[in-house]
Amino acid sequence: MTTTVTQEGTPAGAPPSSRPARKPRRDQLTMLGLTVPGLLGLAVSFLLPLLWLFRMSLNRGDSSGLIVEAISLDSYGQFLGDPYYWKMAWETTQLGVGVTVMTVLVSYPIALFLVRTESRFKGVLVALAIAPLLTSSVVRTYGWLVLLGNQGVVNSSLHSWGLIDEPLALINNKLGVYIALVEIMMPYMILALLAGFGRFNPELEHAAASLGANRWRTFWRVVWPLSMPGVLTGALLVFVLTISSFITPRLVGGGKVFYLATEIYDQATATLNWPFAAAISFILLGLFATVIVLYQRAIRRIEAQ
Known part of the structure; x- marks a missing residue:
């Protein structure tokens, strides 16, 4: 019985090597590395200010400019109730x-x-x-x-x-x-x-x-x-x-x-x-x-x- 050998030295009909699977994983790591700086910039310039703004909306304030640290929905209730x-x-x-x-x-x-x-x-x-x-x-x-x-x-x-x-x-x-x-x-x-x-x-x-x-x-x-x-x-x-x-x-x-x-x-x-x-x-x-x-x-x- 004759066994055909491919150019890479792998017999024909043998299960494929696991080496090609590493390339997509390497591409994913590359894409992740390219995405991380943009995500960090987005987090610093958009997400963090948005979280700070939401935290501010939960405080209590009045016309004198006094801001009371609290966890309250009074500001939302003031809007929705008027x-x-x-x-x-x-x-x-x-x-x-x-x-x-x-x-x-x-x-x-x-x-x-x-x-x-x-x-x-x-x-x-x-x-x-x-x-x-x-x-x-x-x-x-x-x-x-x-x-x-x-x-x-x-x-x-x-x-x-x-x-x-x-x-x-x-x-x-x-x-x-x-x-x-x-x-x-x-x-x-x-x-x-x-x-x-x-x-x-x-x-x-x-x-x-x-x-x-x-x-x-x-x-x-x-x-x-x-x-x-x-x-x-x-x-x-x-x-x-x-x-x-x-x-x-x-x-x-x-x-x-x-x-x-x-x-x-x-x-x-x-x-x-x-x-x-x-x-x-x-x-x-x-x-x-x-x-x-x-x-x-x-x-x-x-x-x-």
């Missing part, structure tokens, strides 16, 4: 949803145009679309104060054209906050949509047209479903940034519009009630977590189709 804060949380959610919807409506046509255009200036147009990110949101907010003020560009133009007799109230209210936040969030939405359009194949539109679908039907049955991952990603990003924004509601709202982010600032700096500010922060974080869970479920449902 209809004023429930209303504020609801209005914060409305702000996030409203700004997100309007940002999608305004940004979607721009992103779709940037994807479809064959102009040699396409790169320049994309750069111009996201150029506002190079400017501080504080500067852009002050710019909206100039544009929307009683003597601003918008009211002055409408008055000179004879369309209004009295200046429109476009600042120091919710309307101004919505307008400013939509413009500030547009670059983030456009970037997310451009990434989402990466899976879009123009040939699918031609196929739908060849089957008799008009432009609207092609858009709703082909283009829109394929762009949903990008829309959902942009919506998540815009919603989270909107409900956590402080500068724009504070400045454009003129101190007359109150959301959770502005209330956290007031409790921490004006009232000096740090435990209550920390509790509101964690409630806002819970709202973030809820939206992320809904986003993940929506993405899984889309991928399963």
